[in-house]
Every structure is written in structure tokens, then in C-alpha cells.
Amino acid sequence: MGEIELPEALVKALREVRSVGVITGAGISAESGIPTYRGRGGIYDDPDEGDRTVEALSAHTLESDPDRTWRALFQIAGAAANARPNAGHLAITAIERKAARFVLLTQNVDGLHRLAGTQNIIDIHGDAFHVICTACGNRNQFNDPRTGGITSLCLNMHECMAANVAPRCPCGGVYRPDVVLFGEMLPEDKLARLYAELLDNPPDLVISVGTSAMFPYIVQPVLVAAAAGKLTIEINPEATEISDFVAFHLRTNAGEALPMIAAAMAGTEEGKG
Ligand code: NAD
Ligand code: ZN
Secondary structure, three states: OOOOOOOHHHHHHHOOOOEEEEEEOHHHHHHHOOOOOOOOOOHHHOHHHHHHHHHHOEHHHHHHOHHHHHHHHHHHHHHHHOOOOOHHHHHHHHHHHHOOEEEEEEOOOOOHHHHHOOOOEEEOOEEEEEEEEOOOOOEEEEOEOOOOEOOOOOEOHHHHHHHOOOOEOOOOOEEEEEEOOEOOOOOHHHHHHHHHHHHOOOOOEEEEEOOOOOOHHHHHHHHHHHHOOOEEEEEOOOOOOOOOOOOEEEOOOHHHHHHHHHHHOOOOOOOOO
16 A cells, blocks of 8 residues: 555544544445445455355344354454454554544444543444344353453354354253344434534544444544534545545545544543643
8 A cells, every 4th residue: 555645634524523433334444354245345346255254244134044153253253363463453543542532333243443442432233252142132251352351141142153153042042143144124222422422413524444334323423524624534545426526535544544533633632631
């Protein structure tokens, strides 16, 4: 990708920013070794493989063949279990600390923003380490080898992956992943936060990074901010639906651009007061 420099007009504008919204997709975790869906090296590069994954990760497959849903889910969770936050995730945490108001809207289910220390996260598609029993509603989670949070109350991901079937609750019911599957509604409480924190009162700066921006609720916050005259940035090596609408499209990797943005923003580590 090579070295980039931020345009001077952008550096100047970043100094004035007080409130920030960041929207992330699978691309921000690519540099942590987790494959994206679309884009270069994404599994949809192979359309058959892509179709099979969408089918497996759908509400109707969960009902008819939960083992199949879980096999697909284990691929994401298994990759995530070995991954560490990269410079992009860490820069977002630094940006949050500098901002007077901050929200992160992520489509990722890999938990890496949480591990990087970002606080105000709307994980609109859920978390692949969390599960809910489809029979009794009990919640549980996989022990996360990245945090050392291994307790006997948690599910053992290695055992579950080795068995390669849907994990079960002590009540006998099948667990489902606490993620939004294809064909399912978004959780209302998270949508309400998305509206309140990004749409009703758009932040001074909205950054979209590493997402192919296929969903209206991902595109909308960027368009609303742009229409309100706020600063908008896209970070993606490729062009997407929103590229023509942002003030600055940085065609580079998240791990390169985000630390530069964090450095250019005014403020102190005590910014939150
Ligand atoms: P996507 O796979 O559709 O698109 C990824 C985008 O990231 C592409 O536009 C690509 O050009 C860009 N990209 C690739 N490498 C990059 C880098 N180093 N820096 C910046 N950008 C980069 O991702 P999506 O829009 O998030 O949609 C995928 C869906 O699948 C989401 O709903 C998500 O829940 C799920 N998913 C999650 C993970 C994860 O949790 N890490 C991984 C794969 C898929
Ligand atoms: Zn149960």
C-alpha cells in the first residue's frame, strides 16, 4: 500500500473535531488475520463459497441444521480467537480518548474493538463469543483465550470446534450465537442507540473504515453527517457505495490511516474530562 500523507485540508479540519463517530467492517480486522467477506482476499472472491456461507449463516439454516450454522460460525470465531487488535483498532481507542463525545458502530463480531479498549461500542451484529439458548434463553459465552478469561462456567471453544456441532445448554437446548444472522432483524436497543448517537445529532467527524457499506444502516450515518456539513472520511483500499459522498476517501489500510488521524486530532488524553 505504501506511505500516505493526509491532505493538509484534512489535517486542519481534524484539529477542530470534538465529537466522533466511527463505523467499522471486516476490513479493519483484515490486518489482524481475519478474512473479510467481500473485497480483496474476501471469501466472496469465490462466489460459491460466499453463497454457501450466507446460506449457512441464515436464520432458516439455524432452525433446520444448526450444526451447519455453527460450522460457519466456528470459522469466524476460531480465526478471531487467535487474533490480536492491530494498529487500526488501537488508534480508534486513542481517538475515543481525545474526543468529547465518541461512538463506534461495528459490524464485526470478533470482539477485537473490545480487546483494544474502546468503550462506547454498538456491536450491531453481535459478538461471536456470546451464545443464547434457543430453548430456555440462558446466556453463556466461550472462554476467550485472548483475555485469559477461562472459567469452568464458560463453553470451551476448542472442544466445541473439535466436536464441530452446535453447542448445547445444560437444559438440552441448542445454543445459538448472539449474532444477527442473514434474514434476522437488528436488535432494537442497539438500533435506538444508533439513531440517538449518530443520526439525531451527527458528530463533527464520521469515519467509515473497512466496510463494503452494503447495508442502509451503515451508509445512513455517513450520508446524514455529510448532508449536515460534518467532516466525513472513508478508509478503504477499494471504492464503495459511499466513496462519492465522503469529503475524503483514503485509499489505504486501516492500520496505516487511523493512527495518522488519531495523531492529527487535537485534544489530550484527559479529553473526556
Ligand atoms: P466486507 O467483507 O463486506 O468488506 C470488507 C471491506 O474492507 C472491503 O470493502 C475491503 O475493500 C475493505 N478492506 C480490506 N482490507 C482492508 C484494510 N486493511 N483496511 C481497510 N479496509 C480494508 O465487510 P463488511 O462490510 O463488514 O460486511 C461483512 C459482514 O460479515 C458483516 O456483517 C460482519 O458482521 C460479518 N463479518 C465479520 C467479520 C469479523 O468480525 N471480523 C469478518 C467477516 C465477516
Ligand atoms: Zn437452555
